[in-house]
Amino acid sequence: MIPTVDYIRILPELVLSIFGIIAMMVDPVIPTHDSKKPLGVIALVGVLAGLAATAYQAQYYGDAFFNMVRVDTFSVFFHFVVLLVALVVVLSSFDYLEVQGIKAGEYYALLLFASVGMMLMSSAIELVLIFIALEISSISTYVLAGFRRHAAESAESSIKYFLLGSFATAFFLYGVAMVFGATGTTNVYRIAEVLNTQHSVVVYLAIALMFVGLGFKVASAPFHVWTPDVYAGAPAPVVGFMSTGPKAAAFAVLLRVLFATGAPGWFWLVWISAVLSMSIGNIGALVQNNIKRLLAYSSIAHAGYLLVAFAAAQTTGISAAIFYTASYAAMNVGAFAIVAHLSGRGERYVTLEDYAGLGRRSPVLAATLTIFLISLIGIPITGGFFAKFYVFSAALQSNLVGLTIIGVINSAIAAYYYLRVIVYMYMRDERTEAPVAPVPVSLALGIAISLIATIYLGVLPNRVLGDAVRAAQDLMK
Numbered sequence: 285m286i287p288t289v290d291y292i293r294i295l296p297e298l299v300l301s302i303f304g305i306i307a308m309m310v311d312p313v314i315p316t317h318d319s320k321k322p323l324g325v326i327a328l329v330g331v332l333a334g335l336a337a338t339a340y341q342a343q344y345y346g347d348a349f350f351n352m353v354r355v356d357t358f359s360v361f362f363h364f365v366v367l368l369v370a371l372v373v374v375l376s377s378f379d380y381l382e383v384q385g386i387k388a389g390e391y392y393a394l395l396l397f398a399s400v401g402m403m404l405m406s407s408a409i410e411l412v413l414i415f416i417a418l419e420i421s422s423i424s425t426y427v428l429a430g431f432r433r434h435a436a437e438s439a440e441s442s443i444k445y446f447l448l449g450s451f452a453t454a455f456f457l458y459g460v461a462m463v464f465g466a467t468g469t470t471n472v473y474r475i476a477e478v479l480n481t482q483h484s485v486v487v488y489l490a491i492a493l494m495f496v497g498l499g500f501k502v503a504s505a506p507f508h509v510w511t512p513d514v515y516a517g518a519p520a521p522v523v524g525f526m527s528t529g530p531k532a533a534a535f536a537v538l539l540r541v542l543f544a545t546g547a548p549g550w551f552w553l554v555w556i557s558a559v560l561s562m563s564i565g566n567i568g569a570l571v572q573n574n575i576k577r578l579l580a581y582s583s584i585a586h587a588g589y590l591l592v593a594f595a596a597a598q599t600t601g602i603s604a605a606i607f608y609t610a611s612y613a614a615m616n617v618g619a620f621a622i623v624a625h626l627s628g629r630g631e632r633y634v635t636l637e638d639y640a641g642l643g644r645r646s647p648v649l650a651a652t653l654t655i656f657l658i659s660l661i662g663i664p665i666t667g668g669f670f671a672k673f674y675v676f677s678a679a680l681q682s683n684l685v686g687l688t689i690i691g692v693i694n695s696a697i698a699a700y701y702y703l704r705v706i707v708y709m710y711m712r713d714e715r716t717e718a719p720v721a722p723v724p725v726s727l728a729l730g731i732a733i734s735l736i737a738t739i740y741l742g743v744l745p746n747r748v749l750g751d752a753v754r755a756a757q758d759l760m761k
Contacts, residue, residue, distance in 0.1 A: 331374060
């Protein structure tokens with residue numbers, strides 16, 4: 285018999301799965317041409333119930349299901365990050381789907397199922413279960429990327445994401461097989477026990493293969509080539525979801541694979557990928573006129589900043605990476621919620637020219653987007669400032685002076701293209717053919733959640749940083 289406490293330790297995943305199934309069962313009852321907002325309400329209630337379940341789950345730390353799942357500060361932290369991202373995305377999707385004429389009700393169910401996979405990725409301590417969770421998340425996002433079915437670029441983004449993602453998953457799975465062959469186990473902490481005493485050349489190859497697979501999921505260079513095209517074609521709220529939730533979950537897995545297992549030989553892989561990601565991401569963003577592609581290259585660059593914290597290792601580096609994940613999720617999902625609203629029907633208004641004069645046409649939206657952009661730069665009073673501060677501090681404490689200098693230079697380069705968007709909003713003549721619709725209540729609430737989180741992490745970061753430090757300590761136990 286499986287103890288009841290084991291089910292509590294996967295309670296958020298169970299709750300979201302149940303609400304996802306309910307959404308799928310209710311969908312056929314709603315007439316084809318009617319609004320699918322009732323399904324959005326079901327998804328919203330499901331996410332809120334998931335947050336409550338996570339808070340309850342936090343009272344029951346420990347392993348479950350034959351040491352396949354571990355509930356600790358680390359997993360609970362990432363559960364909250366994923367669920368808050370899902371909450372903002374659901375809220376920003378209510379009216380977006382209506383405007384785009386998307387009547388497919390499975391949209392909300394896929395969001396919930398993808399969130400289930402992401403949460404399971406953060407709590408799984410068994411590599412085979414991590415792979416299954418990764419596939420639950422990935423398959424859902426492959427479908428979500430192609431939801432603008434009337435747009436060719438959306439179909440292209442879905443196909444590219446699926447094909448390249450399948451190859452990346454294969455790399456990860458080959459790495460898992462090699463780890464099993466070298467250690468005789470796929471449990472993260474048993475692998476650590478074996479590697480403490482001995483390891484072979486096969487382990488180095490296995491770590492490299494798993495890093496390739498996870499590097500694709502976090503959009504780090506040189507595994508980033510899918511990112512600009514997929515982000516440009518996918519629905520804007522889905523891009524906000526893809527650029528934050530799966531990235532947070534994949535970084536959680538990468539933390540377990542590299543640090544909890546005591547894996548050898550990963551440092552230069554991470555160092556090189558960090559430098560390439562920061563440099564390629566920021567230089568690529570400099571020449572973009574499409575806001576979604578610009579933020580896609582920005583996402584690649586931020587993966588590089590996160591990898592700087594990985595290279596720093598130790599508790600300070602791991603906690604900095606965890607804090608950075610939360611901060612980036614807050615500001616990026618908010619930015620894409622605004623982009624989704626401004627894009628209009630068919631996402632026609634996504635160039636920088638379409639943002640000209642936004643400061644006069646919609647002062648509140650422009651000001652909010654400006655805060656998200658300056659947070660992405662890393663300017664004080666925003667979460668992005670402390671995120672970069674902790675990352676670079678951790679790197680300096682680990683004597684990674686060269687990597688820190690490259691990171692700071694890249695941050696200065698990034699300021700140009702973020703400020704360029706702000707210049708267009710406030711210092712360029714507006715285009716009359718790019719109208720701004722009134723902001724729906726649901727979208728306003730979603731943006732407000734992101735804005736509050738971004739400011740909170742920039743003004744009062746100690747509480748979240750303390751949670752990040754405890755999460756890092758739990759990871760290394």
